[in-house]
Amino acid sequence: MEGKKEENIIEVKNLVKKFGELTAVNGVSFEVKKGEVFAFLGPNGAGKSTTIKILTTLLNPTSGEIILDGINPEKDKNKARKSFGIVFQDPSLDDDLTAYENLEFHAVFYGVPEKDRKERIEKMLKFVELWERKDSLVKTFSGGMKRRLEIARGLIHHPKILFLDEPTVGLDPQTRNHLWGFIKEMNKEEGMTVFMTTHYMEEAEEVANRIAIMDHGKIIEKGTAKELKKKTKAKNLEDAFLKLTGHEIRDESASGLDHLRSHARAWGRR
């Protein structure tokens, strides 16, 4: 669709991650362009979260090459870490600190200058509509409020890339809408690249410029939502997704299920 060559902010070549016998990521390659919203879709245990953990330096890859914003994260972890923000699949706030303290902690850790700290925290807390609750302990927050706070936290240091690992799981439609609203806003205003995984096909279709579908540790298809639908002759993305990933589960029957279970086990624990 684009004629001119655009700058890649994420480049991944032949990424492999093994946990003992299990190969969670099996030779994955892809590029994400600067300013793009890129979505990873796939059934549970497909290797999406493992890929994100490797990209965000939490796991070392078994083999393969990664370039994040021009940096090799294996060689220069801390420099790479400065370039991104992340909202994890599971909560990662400190429940015994207040909302404000959680953000302040993050700001110090990411080297936000002291003079900007207050202003940015205030701006972000107002952005996610939690300013009134800034001095409440996080343990008194609902799931949706915690998510909003985590997104605010991920944006405090103005990252070039934002990783979102199933950011809307368990949220009501209002909160979901709200979240995507300001993620799109940040994407547009700051040119921030967004790398996300989700199980909600409508979300991916609406928000993402390009989509990669992953299963059993491999990318089986990528393109725009339109291209994916066209390729699979599906009427919507959900249909396309099921056509691409559904068969394999059926074909592998019992052993496939075991495979999935061991995936889920190896993966849920980490």
Added chain:
Amino acid sequence: MNSPVYTMWLRQVKKYLRSKPRMIGSLGQPILFLVALGFGLGSLYQSANGGNFIDFLAPGIIAMSILFTSMFTGIEVIWDRQFGFLKETLVAPVTRFKIMFGRTLGGATTGIFQGILVLIIAAIIGFRPELALIPLSIIFMILIGLFFTSLGTAIASKLEDMQGFNLIMNFLVMPLFFLSGALFPLQDAPEFLKIISYFDPLTYGVDGLRATLTGMSQFGIGLDLVVCTVLTLIVLWIGAKLFSDIQI
């Protein structure tokens, strides 16, 4: 205000100050030991050694409370792992040594705080410390606190969940405490027990505290100080190494 080490320290201290039940709960055990053993065995000790047992016991109980509080803060890495906060610190552009060091300073601080509280309680019960060497006692408290927070961190870095917690309590923490000479004079103990106690790091911490607070000592303040410092540096290094290698 700009340092991650300070921020991490502040977090540990805030968490400690905010959990009042934990603070009060962890005073229960030292008080029980001081009262039950102090008064229960006091007359026996006096007829054998001719001294005040509370004076002998109090430094041991102070060391115990620092041991438990610091070890617990170290092991809290497992909680952080389970509640997810560990990930937030591990993806941050800060060297893991700084994170570990800030944590450890925080754990040691809460340990010392707890130790001083027990010292005050012991004084109310009848402990009469010599005040001249109190600054040196505090240095021993700091070393005990740093040592056990690092040890807890080192162990927790290798554990995925809390299932190993009882194992650590029963096969590491309790033996370290009971074999350290915190509760009874090692001079009069059988030879094998003496030898075991020489391998217990807490022995030197307890002896140092006892020496500085009461003047009673087995090894002398100099040796205690050297052993405690060297062991603390070694464990701090091991803890930092294992913490740095954590993958999630």
